[in-house]
Amino acid sequence: METKLKTAKINFGVESAETIFNAIIHGETTQTALYGFINRVGTNKRNTSKALELLKDHKLRLKQNARASRTVRTTLNPYSAELAKGRDVMDIIQPVLSAWRLHYAKQGIGLMNDQVLILKMVEAAAALKKLTGEKVPDMATAG
Known part of the structure; x- marks a missing residue:
């Protein structure tokens, strides 16, 4: 039985932080794979550090957007009920x-x-x- 090695979808060692970030966001690779690369290579190159920072900022924006969305829905809730009644x-x-x-x-x-x-x-x-x-x-x- 022949074992096939899984090829990397992105080379974390040479790609820019933005490319790594976009690849993770669009599902081409994962943040776990990035952490695995960092731990395996034993280095935290500038591009991988920057990609992690971009991911952290992205997750924070998503969290803030979700909070704002909940606030808007909570504010509109009683009025939406009135509109649903035909008011x-x-x-x-x-x-x-x-x-x-x-x-x-x-x-x-x-x-x-x-x-x-x-x-x-x-x-x-x-x-x-x-x-x-x-x-x-x-x-x-x-x-």
Whole structure:
């Protein structure tokens, strides 16, 4: 019976950290294989160290994204239930629109619900642009 040696899918000794990172992320190799290489060779070359650092950062981003996703779902949960019951979005946001209208009225600015809604969308687009660095298509922003 002939034994075939399993060929390496990536040469950790010569590939760049980014190539190693991408290979692990896309399933071409594993982090376990990278650790095996490091332990077998007995060295922690710059590219393998950097790849491990990239993986650590990637896992942290995934964890932060999952946490943010849970926060959004938790915030929306009661409203999603209302929407599922057939309640109109405008009925749900009416108390907030009324509060903003009152706030602006105290400043001497009379606005209709639609104007308040557009104003808040413009402010939200500006906040999103600040977060992402990208302009929201077809949406003018303040400032």
